[in-house]
Every structure is written in C-alpha cells, then in structure tokens.
Amino acid sequence: MKWFHLIRRWRRWRATRLPFPNEWNEILNKNFPLDRTLSQEDRHRLRYLIQIFLYEKNIRGLNGLAITDEIRVTVAAQACLLLLHLDEDDFPNLYSVLIYPTAYEASHTEYLEGGLIRESRDLRLGETSKRGAVLLSWQDAKYGAADIHDGQNVVLHEFAHQLDLENNVADGAPLLPRRSMYLAWARVFSKAYSELQKDIEHHHKHVMSAYGATNAAEFFAVATETFFEKPLALKNQHFELYEQLRLFYRQDPAKRARNIDRKS
Ligand SMILES: [Zn+2]
Known part of the structure; x- marks a missing residue:
C-alpha cells in the first residue's frame, strides 16, 4: 500500500529531522559502554534507530517512576542494538514500554488438568506481552546496559521476544x-x-x-x-x-x- 509507505517515510523524517541531542550522547557514554565498541557507521545507525524508537513508542513509568531522558535513551539503545543491521528499523508490533522502578511482583495463572487453576506470584525483571507491550524493571535495565560482559541483559531478552513474536507465535x-x-x-x-x-x-x-x-x-x-x-x-x-x-x-x-x- 503506497500511502502506508508515505506516512511511514514522513514519520521517519519527523523522528530524525533534528540532530541527535548532545545530552543523549552523554547518557549513552555514561550508561551504555557497548556503544564505544561499535564502528562509526553503526553508532550513527544506532542513533537514527533510537530517535525513531523514542518518537514512536509510548514509554510510561509505573509505581510512581517518573520517566526521564536517561531512562528513555538507556532502554532504547539496548532495544535498538538488536535492529542495527536488520531490514526493519522498528518493532512493528510494539506500542508501549512500561517501566517499573525495580523488579516487580506479578501473578501467574496456570491452567491445570481437570479445570484446576493454580495462582502464583513471582518477582520479575521484565516481560513481553503479545498485545504490544514490553514491561521492564529500570534498575535491571540500567544494570544490564552497564555490564556488557555478564551475559545477562533484560532489555535484549525482552526485545528478542518481540522479534520472535513478529510472526505471531513465540x-x-x-x-x-x-x-x-x-x-x-x-x-x-x-x-x-x-x-x-x-x-x-x-x-x-x-x-x-x-x-x-x-x-x-x-x-x-x-x-x-x-x-x-x-x-x-x-x-x-x-x-x-x-x-x-x-x-x-x-x-x-x-x-x-x-x-x-x-x-x-
Ligand atoms: Zn523471556
């Protein structure tokens, strides 16, 4: 559909028409050391993707967390690292990123045989919903960005689920x-x-x-x-x-x- 592509192009233009803010570079420098390991070309591409991400996705704080540029840029950078060389420049099924200050309790329902239901509560660092949202703990998202060698990164994890869900099945x-x-x-x-x-x-x-x-x-x-x-x-x-x-x-x-x- 041609009009769809035109709107998309227009939105991309709106998202990236201004230069990448210096304050955002400082945030990347401080919170996301992996950025320094990227080639010049990749760093440029990452910033383009971050601008689109932050223009298009609704990022909200939960449990009283006030969303700052530090939170927005640190989360977007890690999510967009996955997209760096993919054809798409977006997570098309994602609308919202909901962020808790720390790990949060969530209830979990299991449907057992014989119509039984088991309810349990667990502590989570993040999750992906099929309905277009990613939930994250800011404390863990920040920690994941700071330590790039421990093999654990809740943002990469949840956004990998988003890529997996693009064909509608996990x-x-x-x-x-x-x-x-x-x-x-x-x-x-x-x-x-x-x-x-x-x-x-x-x-x-x-x-x-x-x-x-x-x-x-x-x-x-x-x-x-x-x-x-x-x-x-x-x-x-x-x-x-x-x-x-x-x-x-x-x-x-x-x-x-x-x-x-x-x-x-
Ligand atoms: Zn998972």
Whole structure:
C-alpha cells in the first residue's frame, strides 16, 4: 500500500529531522559502554534507530517512576542494538514500554488438568506481552546496559521476544530473511536446546543461563543475551548456534570483542 509507505517515510523524517541531542550522547557514554565498541557507521545507525524508537513508542513509568531522558535513551539503545543491521528499523508490533522502578511482583495463572487453576506470584525483571507491550524493571535495565560482559541483559531478552513474536507465535524463531534459512535454524537450535537441557541435568557449566532451557522462546531470548554479551565464549563453545545468530542479526559481536582486546 503506497500511502502506508508515505506516512511511514514522513514519520521517519519527523523522528530524525533534528540532530541527535548532545545530552543523549552523554547518557549513552555514561550508561551504555557497548556503544564505544561499535564502528562509526553503526553508532550513527544506532542513533537514527533510537530517535525513531523514542518518537514512536509510548514509554510510561509505573509505581510512581517518573520517566526521564536517561531512562528513555538507556532502554532504547539496548532495544535498538538488536535492529542495527536488520531490514526493519522498528518493532512493528510494539506500542508501549512500561517501566517499573525495580523488579516487580506479578501473578501467574496456570491452567491445570481437570479445570484446576493454580495462582502464583513471582518477582520479575521484565516481560513481553503479545498485545504490544514490553514491561521492564529500570534498575535491571540500567544494570544490564552497564555490564556488557555478564551475559545477562533484560532489555535484549525482552526485545528478542518481540522479534520472535513478529510472526505471531513465540516459537524461538523470528522472521528469517530467507526461507532457506529456516531448516538450518531449526536443526541448530533444537540441537543446542537439548544440549543446554542435558548440561543442566548433569550440572555441567554452560555459557548460557539455565533459564534458556525453559522452552524454545526463552532459548532464543537467552541465546540473544549471550550472543551480544559473551560472544567469544558462545562462538568457541557453540559455533553453529553463534553462526545462526550472526546470520540473523547480521552482526559479529565476537569480532567486535576481539578488536577491543587488540586496542587495550
Ligand atoms: Zn523471556
């Protein structure tokens, strides 16, 4: 539909017509050290994506959290890192990002056999809703941005779920650019998933967090966190998985990590 593309182009123009504010650069500098590992071109692209994200998404604070530019830019930067080399410059199904000051309690309903219902409450750092919202704990989003080597990042995790949901099912497979990629993706991911389950069962160490063994969707989200934050270990220990993620995201964080080692 032509008019749709025109409106989209107009919105993109509105979002990016002003230069990236200096204060936002300072926030990135202070809160998001990964930015410094990117090429000049990628840093430029990241800022373009952040401007679109902050123009289009509704970001609201919950439990009394007042939304500041620091919160907006720190969250947007991590979310947009995933989009850096993808064809799309947006999370099309996402409308709102709702942010709690810290980890929050949420109730969970399980429907058991025989019509029984089990209600439980748990503490969460973030979640993705199918209805176009991502929920986050600001404390954990900030911590995730500051430590780029611990393999844990709630923003990367929840926005990986958003990519997974773009085909409307949370099945651990986002929309791949070529149909021919699905076969290799399925083969590599199912093998890696069962390896993670086995390692946990035998109490062996694994570069990915055990939460990835919950189901296929969590596996993709946790694999994404590991890909960006522990790329060298993932590449060394699970080369095929690393390669699938590299082909999908069209980024090579292991190469970036090696360049930093060389510089320092
Ligand atoms: Zn998850």
